[in-house]
Amino acid sequence: MEWFLANWSFIAGLAATHLSISIGPVIIGAILSVVLARVIPLRFVPPTRAVLGAIYAIPSLALFVALPAILGTKFIGPTNVLIALTLYVITSMYFSARDAFAQVPGAAVTTSRALGMSPRQLLLHVELPLAIPGLIAGLRVATASTISIASIGAVVGVRNLGYLFLDGFQRKIPEEIISGLVAIAVIALAFDVSLWLLGRALTPWRRLTVRTTPVRSSTVRRG
Amino acid sequence: MGNVGDLGAFGAWLSDGANWTGRYGLLNLIVEHLALTALSLLIAALIAIPVGLFIGHTGRGEIFVVGLGSLSRAIPTMGLLFALVLLLGVEFRELSVLLALSTIALPPLIAGAYSGVTTIPPSIRDSATAQGMTTWQLVRHVEVPLASPSLIGGLRIAFIQVVSTVVLAPLVGLGGLGFGIIQGLALRNYAQVTVSSLVIIVITITGERLIGFWQHRTKARLTPLDKLENP
Numbered sequence: 263m264e265w266f267l268a269n270w271s272f273i274a275g276l277a278a279t280h281l282s283i284s285i286g287p288v289i290i291g292a293i294l295s296v297v298l299a300r301v302i303p304l305r306f307v308p309p310t311r312a313v314l315g316a317i318y319a320i321p322s323l324a325l326f327v328a329l330p331a332i333l334g335t336k337f338i339g340p341t342n343v344l345i346a347l348t349l350y351v352i353t354s355m356y357f358s359a360r361d362a363f364a365q366v367p368g369a370a371v372t373t374s375r376a377l378g379m380s381p382r383q384l385l386l387h388v389e390l391p392l393a394i395p396g397l398i399a400g401l402r403v404a405t406a407s408t409i410s411i412a413s414i415g416a417v418v419g420v421r422n423l424g425y426l427f428l429d430g431f432q433r434k435i436p437e438e439i440i441s442g443l444v445a446i447a448v449i450a451l452a453f454d455v456s457l458w459l460l461g462r463a464l465t466p467w468r469r470l471t472v473r474t475t476p477v478r479s480s481t482v483r484r485g
Numbered sequence: 486m487g488n489v490g491d492l493g494a495f496g497a498w499l500s501d502g503a504n505w506t507g508r509y510g511l512l513n514l515i516v517e518h519l520a521l522t523a524l525s526l527l528i529a530a531l532i533a534i535p536v537g538l539f540i541g542h543t544g545r546g547e548i549f550v551v552g553l554g555s556l557s558r559a560i561p562t563m564g565l566l567f568a569l570v571l572l573l574g575v576e577f578r579e580l581s582v583l584l585a586l587s588t589i590a591l592p593p594l595i596a597g598a599y600s601g602v603t604t605i606p607p608s609i610r611d612s613a614t615a616q617g618m619t620t621w622q623l624v625r626h627v628e629v630p631l632a633s634p635s636l637i638g639g640l641r642i643a644f645i646q647v648v649s650t651v652v653l654a655p656l657v658g659l660g661g662l663g664f665g666i667i668q669g670l671a672l673r674n675y676a677q678v679t680v681s682s683l684v685i686i687v688i689t690i691t692g693e694r695l696i697g698f699w700q701h702r703t704k705a706r707l708t709p710l711d712k713l714e715n716p
Contacts, residue, residue: 319693320686322647327666328682330675337675403558410561417656418670427567431657439568447559 265437266444273426277445280422284412288405291351296397298352299359300385310356322346322414340360343415347408350428357406362396363389395468398461402454409450413442423449498676499620504595509664518661521651523691525586526643533591534636537598541632542624550599552553559593562650570657589650590643597639601632634707637700644696648689662688 266273302310317325329335329342336342366389374388413424423442430438462469505511528561540546570578571587605628613627652663665681668674 302511309601315697316690316693319645319648319689322687323652323663323666324682324685325648326669327678327685331679331683337670337678406558410559412560413563414653417653417667424561424563425562427564428656431567431571434571436568436571439564439571443560443564443568446561446564450559 263437265435269438269441273441273445276421276423276425279420280409280424280446280449283340283343283415283420283422284347284405284408287347287351288401288408291348291404291408292355292397292401294348295352295355295359298356299363302426307327307360314353314356316351322350322411323417325349326415329400336481338419340408340415340420343412344403344421347412351404351408352409354407355400358400358403359393359397360436362400364460365396366392372464391465394461394464398457402457405453405457406450409446409453413446494676495680498528498674501510504677509660509668511665511680511684514660514662514664514681515655515688517659518651518663518688521582521586521654521659521661522644522647523649525583525647526590526640527588528583529590529594529643529647531640532587533594536598537595537639538602538624538628538632539635540595541599541602541630544603550595553592554596560699562589562646563653565656566650566653582654582657582659586647586650590647593646594636594639597636597642598632599637601639602628604635605631621643631707634700637696637703641693641696641700643685644692644714645689648685648692652685 278297298310325346326342327337328339329345331343333342335345370388370392373383376386379388412420412422413427416422416424416428423445426438426442426445430436430442494553503510507513537550540550557631558577569588570581573581573584574582609627609631609695610623613623618626651661652666654661655664655667662681662685665677666685669676669678
């Protein structure tokens with residue numbers, strides 16, 4: 263606690279970097295996941311599943327430093343971390359986005375078509391709103407794991423909260439490591455609650471009827 | 486391909502025998518990497534599987550499983566590894582790292598065993614009991630076989646978590662394939678970094694696919710039962 267209080271402005275700076283490195287990949291990854299879930303035809307689902315499953319399994323540090331060989335980026339710095347985090351978001355959120363759209367009741371879709379809605383109207387006014395509970399559930403999982411994995415970026419020179427782990431270990435200050443753990447957990451929790459509230463605000467009709475959406479907890483990845 | 490010019494550097498690095506042998510040679514690091522992963526999964530499985538089966542069988546301590554799951558989701562494995570190794574002591578580094586990695590593997594393994602048992606249809610357990618099976622027989626011949634696909638699924642997640650953390654072991658003073666990445670980054674030897682990361686990627690995906698295949702096989706063996714249950 264003492265260490266935390268003595269260094270809180272330093273920690274706040276690292277937290278700001280941590281947020282800036284996590285938010286972009288979550289937003290871009292989420293949009294790409296929804297797009298992919300919509301455009302990939304059924305027969306290409308198994309190969310997509312295989313590729314995303316393989317990327318999901320790759321240790322983050324190995325992916326960070328393997329990207330330069332493929333993309334020609336620099337080894338040190340945020341670019342590889344941003345790309346890798348975006349890929350991880352897609353590997354977890356693509357599946358939940360597919361599930362979310364699959365859960366839209368068929369009756370709602372056929373009724374809207376019968377009412378003369380165009381495919382665009384159908385997507386914007388019927389399918390997307392009805393898929394929101396599943397999409398938010400997937401986004402919550404992806405956000406928590408992104409905030410957690412981002413800390414490994416410290417190893418390749420991104421000074422975020424993960425730096426507290428490296429520095430705390432080298433200087434043998436357990437409080438420093440624990441401060442990092444707590445800070446990351448607090449940020450993850452804050453995002454989780456905000457997304458839950460956002461989901462509630464976007465689906466006012468759900469408060470009338472109780473319905474639960476299964477969360478794919480097995481796709482949580484932390485390191 | 487971005488750094489095509491570097492392909493020669495990779496080839497040169499790989500064909501230099503000095504990079505393959507010795508304490509920090511590629512061969513030694515591969516063995517160390519696999520041993521750390523397998524041993525920590527084994528230790529975790531010995532604890533987690535009985536605990537998960539017990540909670541699933543008795544229904545006692547379900548809150549514990551749920552709590553453990555959501556707690557572990559918010560904690561980065563990197564911080565957990567560093568904190569545990571520092572607190573357990575750097576004198577017995579190997580043991581500390583093994584214990585830290587096992588801790589990381591516990592939640593998915595417990596969850597896999599637990600959910601495998603709880604999703605068994607009550608009618609199957611009831612008929613086993615009605616045939617006069619003892620508790621031990623029920624666990625041994627009904628619950629464990631039926632829970633095995635979910636159990637192996639938990640092992641798959643635990644494997645991914647542990648492997649991605651093993652890569653960080655050199656940062657706490659051990660070896661493993663992450664060593665080539667950490668040393669290579671420090672010395673700006675990017676051929677070494679790239680080769681190490683590619684070896685890690687190949688090993689990880691192979692391991693994950695093998696466990697996935699095992700899970701698939703186990704599930705396929707149980708499919709006739711599934712059909713009996715929901716024709």
